[in-house]
Amino acid sequence: MATAAAGVMASSIAQARPASGGKDKGDYDAIIVGAGFAGLTAARELKRHGYKVLILEARDRIGGRTYTAEFDGKPNDMGGTWVHWFQPHVWAEINRYGVELEESPGNFADDVIYLDEAGTRHHAKLSERGAEFYGPVQTMFADARAIMPRPAEPFADPGWIAADTISVADKIAASSLTPEARILAATIFAASSGGAAENVSWVDIVRLVALSGYSLELESDVVSRFKLKGGMRSLYSALADDCGATIELNSPVATIETTGDGVRIIGTNGKAWSARAAISTLPLNTLKDVGFRPPLPRQKLDVSVEGHAGKANKIHILIEGERPIFTAWAPGTGPSPINHMFWDGAANGRTHLIAFGSGDHPLRIMDKGEVQKVVRQFLPDAVVVDVKAHDWNNDPYSRGAWCISRPGQISKALKDLQAPHGRIFFASGDWASAWRSAIDGAIEQGITTSRALHRLLTGN
Ligand SMILES: Cc1cc2nc3c(=O)[nH]c(=O)nc-3n(C[C@H](O)[C@H](O)[C@H](O)COP(=O)(O)OP(=O)(O)OC[C@H]3O[C@@H](n4cnc5c(N)ncnc54)[C@H](O)[C@@H]3O)c2cc1C
Incomplete structure (x- = not known):
């Protein structure tokens, strides 16, 4: 895994190469780093106020972790x-x-082929044995409402932050599950996190079920039943067409700097742009790779260096x-x-x-x-x-899949991750208030950070 040193190196390369012609490009109200759902949504929201917006995207395509x-x-x-x-x-x-x-x-087929811990293959029909598998696993969430009474408003009732101490592996070990239910639990928590059970926060799994009406059955509908005809492209292209911003592809950003009354952004190719304010949508695991001036507070940087557990x-x-x-x-x-x-x-x-x-x-x-x-x-x-x-x-522009917290990680850092730094705002599905790890969370963040940026520019 890369370390914080990569961020320092990136910024010194950018410093070593002045902007072409010595003059910054454009005269933007806002620059957004990243053209995933958070960035495209933020641009579309800023268009409502008539702002001139530039999106700098590292890859040769838009969509980010949807593709x-x-x-x-x-x-x-x-x-x-x-x-x-x-x-x-x-x-x-x-x-x-x-x-x-x-x-x-297919996610909801009656015929199930499953491997046990030893790798032996079995067959089951859920119409006959569904309760045997699912019943005991649902009981693992018996205290979900008490832990997280307002799952979309994480700061309204912070009990869940104090409860975020154990991993999924700890929770499975402490639950008296039948062998079949243990297989299902270890399967679905691995599939919904993309991480090893000992690295994944139990409370972050509780959040997904809490946001789905405290029902494990509904949660599996929410995360795996309905997709878009034509794929996610049909939505991210519509958003890009509507966002009104200039989008520069193949433009990896090396440094983001607050300069008193504005921001200056320097690409890895030495090109520079300036604006009145910026929104970074850098994913959690790559935030450390970009240089910030003044430097990011440790609370933001340390979580990025550690990285989330989602490696699907x-x-x-x-x-x-x-x-x-x-x-x-x-x-x-x-x-x-x-x-x-x-x-x-x-x-x-x-x-x-x-x-x-x-x-x-x-x-x-x-x-x-x-x-x-x-x-x-x-x-x-x-x-x-x-x-x-x-x-x-x-992929250097994601360094992971969807965001799943390590035990005691994002719960403790959420406020810091959402906080602005100078004239730079931070939007990412990785630290959304509700559907972290999902497209919904990225859109939530695009909306809330663009509102904060507008307030900064209008002084109210
Ligand atoms: C395999 C997989 C399956 C998933 N399944 C689902 C699902 O079924 N449903 C669901 O809701 N969510 C799912 N997700 C999660 C969802 O895709 C993400 O949470 C969401 O797309 C994140 O959006 P974002 O805008 O916050 O970040 P991103 O989409 O990662 O956007 C960040 C953008 O910043 C760009 N960038 C990075 N570094 C730089 C740089 N230095 N300079 C300029 N640009 C840069 C990136 O290229 C990217 O375009 C899945 C994710 C993965 C990987």
């Missing part, structure tokens, strides 16, 4: 995918831009033959690098599967042969025809 690419001849999401009406910010955008939903029935791998897999609908489970980082794999359609003699696992359990996600070996743990005769994935964990 719709072609696979099996159709659009498929490599990153953020599932949305729900329990997520109010993203639901509003779906209505605003008129995007249609489609269902992922998501893989699209095409296998030979049209298989009937099924879902597959394997506990934690135990017998398989895949925790959850499910049917996503069968046509033209092939079946499309989507698999999730943790980067804590190594797998070369783009290696067909290696992926086939793992798929055969569940389907012994499977022949993998194609795979597609994006390596979020090794």
